[in-house]
Amino acid sequence: MTSSELEILRAIQREGGVAGVTTISAACDLTSGYVDLLCRYLKRGGYLSLAGRSGVYQLTLKGEAALRRTTLELGRYLEAQERNQIAWVLDRILASLRELERPGRPMTRRSWEEERITGARPPEEIAIKTAFIDPLEGVDVEMEASFDKIGTLEETASDIAEGVAALRKLKAGTEEQEE
């Protein structure tokens, strides 16, 4: 169950076990469309049922049980989260200290700029292009661009030979049948 779904169950509980979508959305600070969607999922899961008219939901026994259970679980989860976060921060501090202790090796941080220059984009000379054709009118348009070939390049081992052969075989078969 997500935190938003739990919030909805809690909001309904606060309203005495029955609440409309508008009340719930105001209590949870979520849009009514989203709350309605979540309520439908909760109804499907058996946590809510319709309270007579559409858009008004009530907690079921399963919903109440889920709330009791998750309050306990949430406590345990938050404790664990706190422990994890402390461990994570300590890890980073220790890693930075180790890095600083190494002689002659400055700390490095990969920035977007570095990645752009060293990895993703091939180092190509800028060529100013001036001739372009309007794709609709088919006439030259006054335009200037700073690039010729753009985009990130990635190469992988080719595995298309089997596919190409199979497709050619199928095509040949179809053509024979047509003849």
Added chain:
Amino acid sequence: MAKKKAKVAPRIEKGKGLDVGTAFIVCAEQHGEKIAFRTQRDAFFDIEHSDFTKQMLINSKVNYIEKDDSLYVVGNEAMEFANIFHAELRRPLRRGVISPSEKEALPMVELIIRGVAGKPAYKGETIYFSTPGPALDADFDMVYHQKTLEGMLTRLGYTPKTINEGLAVVFSELAKEGFTGMGLSFGSGMVNACLSYMSVPILAFCVTKAGDWIDQQVAAAVGETASRVCAIKESSLDLTKRDGLSRIEAALSIYHDNLIEYVLAHIMREFERSEKAPRMDKPIVIVLSGGSTMPKGFLQRFNDVLAQTKFPLGVGEVRMASQALYSVAKGALIAATADEAEK
């Protein structure tokens, strides 16, 4: 002493595959024993024109276009600029197709395509480009989209041919299954589905709820910007988790369920409506591809939702495409290479 061998450039095979998507344009071509994928973000951002700005862009090696006293930053850098200026990125394609109302954006599409595809190996080289299937939940001009792209590629010197986006996934991933099965491409503007029997598309369509729709819904639900939601989705979303999620993650999780349900519901509806509902002797394989399948746990989530539906065909396996971001371009490349081999 052994002589150093001169480096030989890999032979570039004939035929190219082009995936024209709402978020990215990808071109695939074969370089010797490798496939080279060149990708560019399908976006631009206009900034105020001045000699200083222009010089700054040149010095920073940022891809730009100058047109009618306007400067446009194109591609990946456009996103950086949009974030700096807290403004929306402009996209030449909306919900998977070129919009006739965005005439200004057309030169951008041509430039990006020219940038990723480059010149043809010879005049008339075959290039297959992806096109969406008929949209079930929207009305748009497919002919305009297709003809515009054909015109652009012809002017570049190619012989353009179209391939359905879902079928391209089948070509890329289901060769061992004799190109029989279902390809699903979850892009940012739309989801394309194609059921193929021995490379022949039996059922092909698209729906226009996809990755962007998730971002917008979540942003509206929790009062955040779509770009921040998108950043969280792309960097840290884990769909295997249902508990301990932040508000944004929880909303992302719900709307992923909702999108998968929506797609499966439309597949089932199409089967019901179809007069020639296909019968398959064996359970089929479903392949998932596209940028919106990238969050961890998407496959499991798809299987969970599928298990709750009465899918009209036996499903033997659901698997992720080997390269989810590139499978459409790769499938188009297979079609192009097969065509070139016949010449």
